[in-house]
Amino acid sequence: MTRRHLTFVCEGATLVGTLDIGAASGSSGLLLVSGGNELRSGAWNGQAQLAARLADAGFPVFRYDRRGVGDSNGENPTFRHSRPDIAAAAQAFLAAAPHLTHIVAFGNCDAAAALMLFAQGLPINALVLANPWTIDGESAPDAMPAAAIRSRYLAKLTNPREIWRLLTGGVNLAKLAKGLRSAAAPSAAPAGLVSEMQAALDRFTGPVQILLATGDRTAQMFADAWDPADPRITRIDSHSHSFSDDTSREWLFARLVAALTPEPPARP
Template sequence: MFNERPVRFIWQDTALHGIYSHGDHNVAVLIVVGGPQYRVGSHRQFVKLSRALADAGISSLRFDFSGMGDSNGELQPFYANAQAIKLAVDELIKQNTTISKVVIWGLCDAASAALLYNYQQPDSRIAGLVLLNPWVRQQHSHAQVMLKHYYWQRLSSKAFWRKLLGGGLNPLQSLKELLQTYKTSKTNQSDNLAAKQQARNTQTAVQNTTAENYVQQMLAGWQRFAGSTLVITSGNDHTAQEFLDLCRERQDWQQCLHQAQHQHIAAANHTFASGLWRGEVEQRCIDFIKKLESK
């Protein structure tokens, strides 16, 4: 029988609802939900994670941001949730006073929110981050990923050529899309220069986070983070590929990834949808968390 109980806390006059799972270790996990989805997660991913953690004696809290699940209010972009994350950390520790360290766990834009939290509102209680397939979507980088991974795979696929020769595709439209993607990808050089300048700026003063600057602020948050980081990436996922390409192309990102623990699951999709992949993620997380207890 799982020791779980509902919790409720207030963010900007909005009631946020979650589920606390009890454990006896002094390191606990805040499961930040990427959007738009609620605290159960795709294929009950977050429920299963919290129960695997509880089996290992690790407390956790998974909750709904405003406008999702049982929480009322308006849905906020992932980069505007720092205060809600802080209140969730407060609530997690309130539920179990033996907790002295917290790990933030996030998939996709929840991983991005975890790094942004350390930029927007550094918190000494956060001892670790678990980042799965972080969202670093930018127009030019997404186009590069599509060219490198999607279009190349299609061109090397027998099914694609059968469909094309059989009249199932409009070759002119496909060519137009390919050329537009290539054109977008070539904005990389100027965008990289702007990104490097923005990264330098974020080292000196906290700026408002927007859809245009969140990637640079993620980097700044990661560079400032004094705790440990576990990064888990999927081999069958364009979001992961975009993140890994960014780490290969940018030395500052590469350095952060090099300093972290990195586990790549080659066959996995974005949400680690099989029992095998999910089990590997859970075990890696448990091992990572238990190591933090001795630090």
């Protein structure tokens, strides 16, 4: 596997990207879009490790720091205004690996939201979206969403120790009643950012996978605001937002390989 760092321009700013490519390189590649203010290497170097593994499997991977983040200069536009960064990165990927004919874009958290909003019209053929961000801002609200509260209380009700605490008076009943009222609250109708994401994703013509870690708060907020019957959603029982545990890491890798592997041509 070869790792090469390169620069490219986005609206006057110089951005830095990294291309990982294996000795046997196929025609499908992954554009890895970082979430938040995360560096292209990812938390605990996780994205760099994922890129190297995919490259060794025959899929080139391009990672980059958007404007104002990491090694890239300029002013950080936040995910809401990152379309130019994604577009410039996709073009830089194609310039660095001109043999590619199929680009899959992967993003976690607000990078997934950005891809939902902006992928249509860019040289991106498919999307893998993990734990998409649904709050119209940079920080999560203090209040826990109803879906997260329901998940929490369901776990308690299946725990014999918690049931024993309830029966022996070890539970604050007023607090419990308040929690149950919040858990029973109906999900709010999609509005703002979520509505924009839905409309933009409806315009995207390529395959889409939505990956949710069921114990992750961001994923729970997304599930609370999105159509639960959406067939594009796949879930894993994990609390890891970044799929950092061994089981989640293998699960994510398998989903990305599946998205990057071209389907065999239909028989005439």
